[in-house]
Amino acid sequence: MNQKTIFARFIRPSLAWAVAILFFFPIFWMVFTSFKTDADAVKPEFLFLFTPTIENYVNMTENYDYWRFAVNSVITSVFATLLTLVVGVPAAYAMAFDPSRHTKDILVWMLSTKMLPAAAVLYPMTFLTKNFLGIFDTHFLIIVVLSLINLPIVIWMLFTYFKEVPKEIIEAGKMDGVSTWGEIKDIVLPLAWGGLASTALLCFIFCWNEAYWTVRLTTTDAATLSKLIEGNRAPEGLFFGRLSAVSTAAVGPIVVLGWFCQKQLVRGLTFGAVK
C-alpha cells in the first residue's frame, strides 16, 4: 500500500471523525451531564462514571417552570411560521411567476431590512409596544415580530423554489384552461411541496432560537425558552445537572429537526446565492 492510499483510507477518515466528535462534544456533554445529580456533576471522580438519574428531568417544572416557557416557545414559533407563510407564499409566488421590472429590487430591499441591527430600534420598539399599543409581553407581539424578522428569508427561499418549477408545465396548464387557483393547487404546490416544507421547518427553527426580541420584549407572560435560559445565566456551579437537563430539553427537538433540513439551510442562509 503506498502512502497515498494509507492517507485516503485511514488518516483522512480518522481526522474527519475526530473533528466531528470534537464539534459534537459540547452537546454530548450537556446531555451526559443532564443525567447526573447536581452534586455529582461537579465532582471530578464522577466525571465519566456515575449513577444515572432522570430526576433533573422530572423536577424540571419545579426547578425552572420549564413547560410554561416551552409552551410559549411552541405557540410563538408555530404561529409566527404560519403567519410568515400566509404572507410570504403569495408574495414569492407572484414574484417568481409574474415578475415585473421591480421584482429584483423589491427582493433585495426586503433582504436589506434583515440587515438592520435589531439593537438600533430597541427603544422605539419598547416604547411603541409598551406605551402606545399596549401589547408588550404578549404572544401576539412576539408572533408578529418573529414573522417580520423571518419574512425576507422565507420569501427568498420560496422564490428560489418556485423558480425551479418549469415554466412550460404552467403554460401547458394555462393552455388547457386551468384557473389561477387550479394552477397553484394542482401544479405548483405538488412540485414545490418539498421546498415549502423545508422553508417552514427552517423558519420554525429560526423562530425558536431567536434571542434578542424574545428576551427584550417579554417579561413573564410571553417569555420563551431563550428568556428562561438567559435568566439563568449566573454561574450555577452547584446546579450543572438541572441546568443541563433544561438546556437539553430546550435544544434537543430543534437540533433533531435541524438534521432533516441541513441541505435547505444553505439555500435559506445564503439567499440562493450558493447552490
Add this chain to the structure above:
Amino acid sequence: MTSRTLPRLLQTPAVLLLLVWMLVPLGMTLFFSFIRYVLNSLRRPEWTSPSIDNWRGWGNYEYVLYSAKDFWFAVQNSLFIVGSVIALTVGLGLAIAVLVNRNFMGRGIARVMLISPFFVMPAVNAVLWINMILDPVLGLNGLAVEGINAIVASLQTMPIFGGFFSLWPEIEPVSFRATQTSAMAVIIMVTWQWTPFAVLIFMTSLQSEDQQQKEAAILDGANAWSQFRNLTLPHLARPIAIVVMIQAIFHLSLYAEIEIVSRGNGNKNLPYLIGEFASNNIGAASATGIMAVVLANIVAIFLLRIIGKSLMD
C-alpha cells in the same frame, strides 16, 4: 382585473408589513437621536418625554463619540469579535469541508454531528460553554488543568526524572470572566456555532466543482496543495465572500452571548452598549443605534450586490 393587478395584490401585504417594520422604528430612532430624551431626570423633567422642543442637533452624537468613553471600546471590541470569528470559521470551515468532502465510513453520521452546533439556541450555547466547559474551577477547563497538575505532581515523585519535572510550574486555569478573556470566550462559542455553517456552505459548493478539470490537473502532475490553491480556492471565492459578509452582519448584532458571558465585566459590543444607554439615556442609545446601522450597511451593500447578481440566473 387586469393581469398585472393580481401579482401586485399578492405582494402588497409583505411589502407593506416590511415597510412599516423598517420605517417606523427606525424613523423614531432617528428622531430620538436628535433630541434630549432621558427616562428619569429629577432636575430636568421636561426631558423625560420625547418632544421636538428638546432638540439637541448633533449633541447626542458628539456625546457618544467624544464623552462616553465606552463607545470606541465597544466598536473596537465588536470588530475584534467579528473579525476573529470570521477568520476562524472561514479557516476551519475550509479545512473541514475539504476533509469531509470525500466519502468515508459513517460520513452521514459524522456530517450530522458536525452540523449540530448550528441549531443550538444562542442562550444555551453561552450558558453551556461559560459554565460547564470554560469555568476555571468547576468546568472542564478547571478539571483538565487540575488533572495536568496532578500528573505533573506525581511525576515529580519519580526517582530519577523527578528532578526534571519539579522544574515545571503549576499551571493556572484561565478565567474567562475578565473583560478581555470573556471576549475570547464569546469568540470560542460563536466559532463553535458558526463553523458548521461555513462547512455546510463550502461543502455544497465543493459538490459543484468541475471534476474533469481536477483530473486534468492530476494528470499534469499537480500536487494536492496546488490543486487546492489554483482550482478549489478560486471556485470557492464567492461562497467565502458570502460566508464572511453574512457572518459580519449577524455577529455585529451579537447579543445573547455577550449578555450571558459578560454582564457587568466591561466586555461589551455595540448592541450591548445600546442596551446600557437605553436604561436611561434614550438620546445616546438612539445615536449609537444609528451609527450601528451605518456600520452594518457598509457590509450589507457589498453583500446585497453579490446576492443580487446571482438572483436571476
